[in-house]
Amino acid sequence: MYSFLIRHLSRYISLEPQEITLLTESFKLKHLKKKDFLLHQGEVSRFETFVNKGCLRAFHITNKGEEHIVQFAVEDWWIGDMYSFLTQTPAMYTIEALEDCELLQIDKNGLEELYLKLPKMERFFRIIIQNAFVASQKRIISSMSQTADERYLAFIEKYPAIEQRIPQYQVAAYLGITPEFLSRIRKKFASK
Amino acid sequence: MYSFLIRHLSRYISLEPQEITLLTESFKLKHLKKKDFLLHQGEVSRFETFVNKGCLRAFHITNKGEEHIVQFAVEDWWIGDMYSFLTQTPAMYTIEALEDCELLQIDKNGLEELYLKLPKMERFFRIIIQNAFVASQKRIISSMSQTADERYLAFIEKYPAIEQRIPQYQVAAYLGITPEFLSRIRKKFASK
Numbered sequence: 001m002y003s004f005l006i007r008h009l010s011r012y013i014s015l016e017p018q019e020i021t022l023l024t025e026s027f028k029l030k031h032l033k034k035k036d037f038l039l040h041q042g043e044v045s046r047f048e049t050f051v052n053k054g055c056l057r058a059f060h061i062t063n064k065g066e067e068h069i070v071q072f073a074v075e076d077w078w079i080g081d082m083y084s085f086l087t088q089t090p091a092m093y094t095i096e097a098l099e100d101c102e103l104l105q106i107d108k109n110g111l112e113e114l115y116l117k118l119p120k121m122e123r124f125f126r127i128i129i130q131n132a133f134v135a136s137q138k139r140i141i142s143s144m145s146q147t148a149d150e151r152y153l154a155f156i157e158k159y160p161a162i163e164q165r166i167p168q169y170q171v172a173a174y175l176g177i178t179p180e181f182l183s184r185i186r187k188k189f190a191s192k
Numbered sequence: 193m194y195s196f197l198i199r200h201l202s203r204y205i206s207l208e209p210q211e212i213t214l215l216t217e218s219f220k221l222k223h224l225k226k227k228d229f230l231l232h233q234g235e236v237s238r239f240e241t242f243v244n245k246g247c248l249r250a251f252h253i254t255n256k257g258e259e260h261i262v263q264f265a266v267e268d269w270w271i272g273d274m275y276s277f278l279t280q281t282p283a284m285y286t287i288e289a290l291e292d293c294e295l296l297q298i299d300k301n302g303l304e305e306l307y308l309k310l311p312k313m314e315r316f317f318r319i320i321i322q323n324a325f326v327a328s329q330k331r332i333i334s335s336m337s338q339t340a341d342e343r344y345l346a347f348i349e350k351y352p353a354i355e356q357r358i359p360q361y362q363v364a365a366y367l368g369i370t371p372e373f374l375s376r377i378r379k380k381f382a383s384k
Contacts, residue, residue, distance in 0.1 A: 060333050060336060060337065062336055062337040063337055066336075068336050070329075070332065070333075082322065082325060082326055082329070083326040083329060083330065086322065086326065092329070092330070092333050115315070119311060119312075119314075119315070120311075122311075122314040122315040122318050123307070123311070123314040123318075125318050125322075126314050126315075126317050126318035126321060129318060129321050129322050129325055130274065130278065130317075130321050132325055133274060133321055133324055133325035133328060134274055134275040134278065136325060136328045136329060136332065137262075137274070137275060137284070137328060138275065138284070139332065140262065140328065140331065140332060141252050141262075141284050144252060144254055144258075144260050145252065145254040145255055
């Protein structure tokens, strides 16, 4: 149950057996069924969540009721509303399971305790958050500069092998284009 | 010269005198004149930069030649192109001094050495990057959802006291509105 998380952490920090025990005691297992919600916009996000199995999407609903997809997550990814989690204020995102999911979660107190007991987790989360920040900056730049073709190629680079698991209208929503236009782009690149 | 940086770091981590010495040896002073460039889009960013004095802007130039301002920085802020710095690939941003600036810089090898010699810097940068990530997420949401009035209020909350130091057409560019429209918004809130 914890083997994916430990393998994931070990890519960034080295872990002794007693440290692995401490980690497994800090994370709790959670199951979601397809279409269940992990978080609703406006609620306070109580957990940081590692995806052991499954697929989720995070989206923001505007004042006009439009849905904007900000992130997908599959195995080996983290998902959550970090602002809400850190400041314990209402979440900007809703997070929904797109498949049955097996998740590992840690709450704010648990994470603060873990930083104290296992300071190398500072390094781990520094690197993880750094990568998330860089991806977020790239997304801002991409929305300013890139054509739909370029955004599609960036999507399949960022989320390899996820395309077959997500309904096409949701990929289109993430890219900010219509499903018909996405279908034309996919045909173009499939024939190359 | 290092007192602002040490005070800034001490807000997040406690520092012993010998650790302060190590830090001051790791950062190098750099001066920029108004309108000088710290980084050009397409170059590799070699430094992370702390602003001791002055004001800068980071902007991205699209394929069509449009400038998009992604960040301002004043005293006590960090500025740089983190993606370029971390991956040593071409920068997505150009960074320009809007006033004469006094900056403290650390290069990639210097920072990696500092993490090894002073692991509490992992905690410091974990928190700093976390805040930057959260600000970046808020900016994405804000560009989707907020009216120009709301974006203006978010700007003066994020950059208090910066408004008088930056040309109004650049504030307008950051907010994605015309200078004339910004002028109308400012008058409305000034009279409240």
